[in-house]
Amino acid sequence: MPSADEPFALVIFGASGDLTHRKLMPALWSLYAARTLPEPFAIVCTARTEMTDAGFRAKMREGVSEFARLKIPAEHVWQRFAANLFYVPGDPNDPALHERLERCLARLEGERGDTANRLFYCATPPSLYDDIVERLGATGLAAERGGWRRIIVEKPFGRDRASAEALNRQLTGVFREEQIYRIDHYLGKETVQNILVFRFANGILEPLWNRNHVAEVQITVAETLGVEGRGSYYEESGALRDMMQNHLLQLLCLVAMEPPVTFDADAVRDEKNKVMQAIRPIDPAKVDEAALRAQYGPGFVNGRPVPGYRQERGVAPDSITETYAALRLKIDSWRWAGVPFYLRTGKRMPRRVSEIVVRFHRTPHMIFRRDPAGVEPNRLVIRIQPDEGISLVVVAKTPAPELRLGPVALDFKYGEVFGAEPPEAYERLLLDAIRGDATLYARGDWVEHAWALLDPVLTTWARTPAALPAYDAGSWGPPGRPLHRPRRRAMARGLITGELGAPPDSPQRAQPPRRSRGGARYAPLSAGPAAAARWPGSRRRRGRGWW
Numbered sequence: 001m002p003s004a005d006e007p008f009a010l011v012i013f014g015a016s017g018d019l020t021h022r023k024l025m026p027a028l029w030s031l032y033a034a035r036t037l038p039e040p041f042a043i044v045c046t047a048r049t050e051m052t053d054a055g056f057r058a059k060m061r062e063g064v065s066e067f068a069r070l071k072i073p074a075e076h077v078w079q080r081f082a083a084n085l086f087y088v089p090g091d092p093n094d095p096a097l098h099e100r101l102e103r104c105l106a107r108l109e110g111e112r113g114d115t116a117n118r119l120f121y122c123a124t125p126p127s128l129y130d131d132i133v134e135r136l137g138a139t140g141l142a143a144e145r146g147g148w149r150r151i152i153v154e155k156p157f158g159r160d161r162a163s164a165e166a167l168n169r170q171l172t173g174v175f176r177e178e179q180i181y182r183i184d185h186y187l188g189k190e191t192v193q194n195i196l197v198f199r200f201a202n203g204i205l206e207p208l209w210n211r212n213h214v215a216e217v218q219i220t221v222a223e224t225l226g227v228e229g230r231g232s233y234y235e236e237s238g239a240l241r242d243m244m245q246n247h248l249l250q251l252l253c254l255v256a257m258e259p260p261v262t263f264d265a266d267a268v269r270d271e272k273n274k275v276m277q278a279i280r281p282i283d284p285a286k287v288d289e290a291a292l293r294a295q296y297g298p299g300f301v302n303g304r305p306v307p308g309y310r311q312e313r314g315v316a317p318d319s320i321t322e323t324y325a326a327l328r329l330k331i332d333s334w335r336w337a338g339v340p341f342y343l344r345t346g347k348r349m350p351r352r353v354s355e356i357v358v359r360f361h362r363t364p365h366m367i368f369r370r371d372p373a374g375v376e377p378n379r380l381v382i383r384i385q386p387d388e389g390i391s392l393v394v395v396a397k398t399p400a401p402e403l404r405l406g407p408v409a410l411d412f413k414y415g416e417v418f419g420a421e422p423p424e425a426y427e428r429l430l431l432d433a434i435r436g437d438a439t440l441y442a443r444g445d446w447v448e449h450a451w452a453l454l455d456p457v458l459t460t461w462a463r464t465p466a467a468l469p470a471y472d473a474g475s476w477g478p479p480g481r482p483l484h485r486p487r488r489r490a491m492a493r494g495l496i497t498g499e500l501g502a503p504p505d506s507p508q509r510a511q512p513p514r515r516s517r518g519g520a521r522y523a524p525l526s527a528g529p530a531a532a533a534r535w536p537g538s539r540r541r542r543g544r545g546w547w
């Protein structure tokens with residue numbers, strides 16, 4: 001059960017790094033500036049780089065000024081916040097550092113007469129998590145004396161099932177499961193949280209949310225960015241590990257899960273686990289039927305030339321790391337039997353977009369025979385970023401004396417409805433951990449399920465380096481194999497989009513609004529396979545694809 005606001009100390013390991021500078025400290029500041037951070041608090045930061053408290057505070061001020069959602073209104077407000085920041089230099093492998101941390105925390109807690117609530121944050125490279133946890137246990141810092149102890153572990157959580165299990169064992173040797181917060185910042189995004197609210201606070205959706213009405217679900221996370229100087233990190237990871245294992249599978253669970261009994265952490269996470277258990281395992285002998293990978297070559301993004309992945313700094317010239325991954329998954333349950341779930345993620349795509357498209361079945365009988373062309377199946381589009389919102393795409397008569405049909409979107413945009421910018425994901429997640437609410441964090445068994453699902457793909461891909469196709473930077477992915485005939489027919493009839501590599505099936509693919517003869521504005525939306533075939537940069541043509 002989440003606790004009420006209490007005093008706490010946050011200890012960040014690896015605090016000289018990018019994450020603390022760009023995400024953690026700006027999020028903590030914004031919580032403070034919005035008066036939601038529980039007080040009194042202390043933020044004790046540590047890394048090997050030598051810095052004084054003053055030097056560290058100055059560095060953090062730069063990060064906050066540049067990246068925080070809420071700007072610093074006046075110097076004295078920043079000074080009040082900064083007075084709670086402390087820096088203890090040292091190597092996380094060195095027991096002497098942990099002794100210094102203990103002394104620092106004990107002093108701060110003593111001065112304030114606080115209870116000793118402590119939240120540890122592993123913001124170092126993942127190879128150090130084991131050692132940090134071990135030392136926290138060995139030096140007694142993790143022992144619950146005078147208050148609670150919790151630990152946040154950054155992604156990536158392992159690199160396959162065996163390493164994730166080993167890390168779980170290490171963590172649970174020192175902390176209880178309910179003290180462990182495995183972060184997936186995607187789950188802190190407002191629109192992601194809204195998936196549950198949208199599904200379970202609106203009675204009209206539940207009757208439609210199953211195989212009787214849903215034809216397919218597409219989850220796409222596309223980035224225009226490449227590896228941005230993090231080539232050596234990405235070489236060890238790739239799209240499947242970096243995005244699919246955590247963010248996209250979490251999104252799938254939120255779409256596919258049964259209603260939890262309550263909105264408590266365990267009730268929600270139990271339902272997500274049931275989805276993971278119901279996903280049909282990928283047959284190692286048939287990985288090619290369920291998974292697609294590719295790597296970007298040189299190309300153009302937003303009109304600018306960009307290098308190929310193998311030309312990026314820190315990347316091997318013969319690298320076989322995938323920068324694009326797609327999966328077709330099936331969920332063996334009464335609700336979802338026969339409904340394909342397409343998951344895609346890639347770097348250097350033409351547009352930055354994260355969205356979920358639920359595509360419904362076509363109407364059973366078409367009475368508008370003269371112009372059935374404009375009739376597309378209904379789609380519900382949940383846009384996670386950018387332009388956060390939800391659209392329901394329906395068919396309407398377009399204004400004209402003759403009968404013409406076209407898709408239009410009933411559109412809800414966060415920015416327009418609520419005005420203010422939504423809080424950053426790290427704000428919500430940090431606050432939840434401080435309050436003891438793990439609902440938006442991954443549980444150990446979920447992480448292991450996710451790796452177990454992907455292990456056959458990872459193993460097969462590692463064994464067959466030659467099968468890695470290239471795609472042009474700035475395109476929607478690799479060219480595909482011809483479709484099998486039944487799927488080709490279904491696709492030609494608009495019943496399925498049916499492809500791993502298809503571009504996002506969203507209203508953002510709309511042509512610009514046209515003015516009708518009557519003067520009213522409407523936005524005919526391109527949709528389905530026909531539009532996908534026209535999509536600039538896509539090499540796909542109608543009737544071609546991966547399935």
Ligand SMILES: NC(=O)c1ccc[n+]([C@@H]2O[C@H](COP(=O)([O-])OP(=O)(O)OC[C@H]3O[C@@H](n4cnc5c(N)ncnc54)[C@H](OP(=O)(O)O)[C@@H]3O)[C@@H](O)[C@H]2O)c1
Nearest residue numbers: 014016017018019020047048049123124125126154155156
């Ligand atoms: N940056 C992001 O946007 C982001 C997003 C999601 C997840 N993450 C995850 O968050 C964690 C931290 O990310 P980051 O980008 O901040 O990483 P980072 O800059 O590479 O590393 C963080 C800090 O760890 C310390 N460190 C590095 N190697 C060390 C070693 N061998 N021994 C002891 N300390 C070492 C370094 O500080 P000193 O050299 O001063 O000791 C460094 O400043 C990573 O696990 C990353 O995967 C990051």
